[in-house]
Amino acid sequence: MISAPGPVAPGNVEGPELETASASLDRNGNGPVPRHVAIIMDGNGRWATARGLPRLAGHKAGAEAVRRALQAAADAGVEVLTLYAFSSENWRRSDEEIADLTGLMRFYLERELDKLMDEGVKLRLIGDYRAFGPDLSQRLESAVERTAGNSRLTLVVALNYGSRRELAQVASALARRAASGEIDPETIDEAAIESELDTAGLPELDLLIRTSGEVRLSNFLLWQSAYSELLFTPVLWPDFGEQAFNDALEQYSQRQRRYGGR
Numbered sequence: 596m597i598s599a600p601g602p603v604a605p606g607n608v609e610g611p612e613l614e615t616a617s618a619s620l621d622r623n624g625n626g627p628v629p630r631h632v633a634i635i636m637d638g639n640g641r642w643a644t645a646r647g648l649p650r651l652a653g654h655k656a657g658a659e660a661v662r663r664a665l666q667a668a669a670d671a672g673v674e675v676l677t678l679y680a681f682s683s684e685n686w687r688r689s690d691e692e693i694a695d696l697t698g699l700m701r702f703y704l705e706r707e708l709d710k711l712m713d714e715g716v717k718l719r720l721i722g723d724y725r726a727f728g729p730d731l732s733q734r735l736e737s738a739v740e741r742t743a744g745n746s747r748l749t750l751v752v753a754l755n756y757g758s759r760r761e762l763a764q765v766a767s768a769l770a771r772r773a774a775s776g777e778i779d780p781e782t783i784d785e786a787a788i789e790s791e792l793d794t795a796g797l798p799e800l801d802l803l804i805r806t807s808g809e810v811r812l813s814n815f816l817l818w819q820s821a822y823s824e825l826l827f828t829p830v831l832w833p834d835f836g837e838q839a840f841n842d843a844l845e846q847y848s849q850r851q852r853r854y855g856g857r
């Protein structure tokens with residue numbers, strides 16, 4: 596007979612309580628609200644194609660959906676909203692589409708910055724956004740600086756982000772620190788890796804949503820989603836609104852998170 600491992604003393608288990616990982620309740624005292632929600636905003640191109648429009652029209656409509664999701668997240672009491680805006684693989688798209696996306700980022704950054712300030716939103720970036728060039732990088736960095744004192748909601752935008760590269764960079768950073776004698780390789784644990792991730796310091800990812808019916812992660816938050824609840828919806832990103840966001844939160848509140856417990 597295989598002997599079962601002994602029970603783990605609850606005090607030794609780090610992390611959230613079983614069943615309801617994020618115990619904060621919504622304004623009506625219902626269900627747990629996820630502290631950290633991430634969205635793979637997919638389906639802009641198909642939304643446009645279905646209407647006989649150029650892909651750019653889909654990306655513009657997608658940018659409007661970002662405003663709605665941000666508002667819905669803030670209203671629901673979500674602390675962190677992380678949005679996948681451009682992957683490290685999206686450079687495979689045409690020069691024209693990349694230029695369109697870069698132009699839209701610049702436009703919306705300018706247009707929405709005052710709104711972010713009014714709404715108490717703190718902007719944070721993950722991914723190697725400097726690849727978009729000095730002009731956009733400086734605008735992004737100044738928006739991060741300007742919103743640094745806000746605390747109602749943190750909006751994390753993933754720009755030229757790829758999870759495998761992020762993890763390779765973590766390995767490289769830890770190896771450098773070990774080689775210089777700053778840390779002992781034997782002490783490298785999960786917390787050491789977490790501290791070098793682009794997402795260091797953010798609450799655990801509770802809910803990961805992907806729109807457009809694709810059921811894959813496309814190199815997004817691979818480490819961070821180890822115990823996230825995953826939600827795949829056929830809705831195309833430009834059609835995703837406040838109701839869809841609240842439906843996702845409702846589904847999350849029905850999930851039972853077990854973390855390997857029973």
Ligand code: IPE
Binds near residue numbers: 637680685696
């Ligand atoms: C998501 O929509 C936006 C980005 C990846 C920048 P897509 O452009 O991938 O839309 P589909 O998947 O082609 O419909």
Ligand code: IPE
Binds near residue numbers: 635679811813
């Ligand atoms: C993922 O969508 C990236 C973003 C939403 C920014 P893609 O459309 O690039 O993903 P794949 O190619 O379908 O996996």
Ligand code: MG
Binds near residue numbers: 637638639
């Ligand atoms: Mg896509």
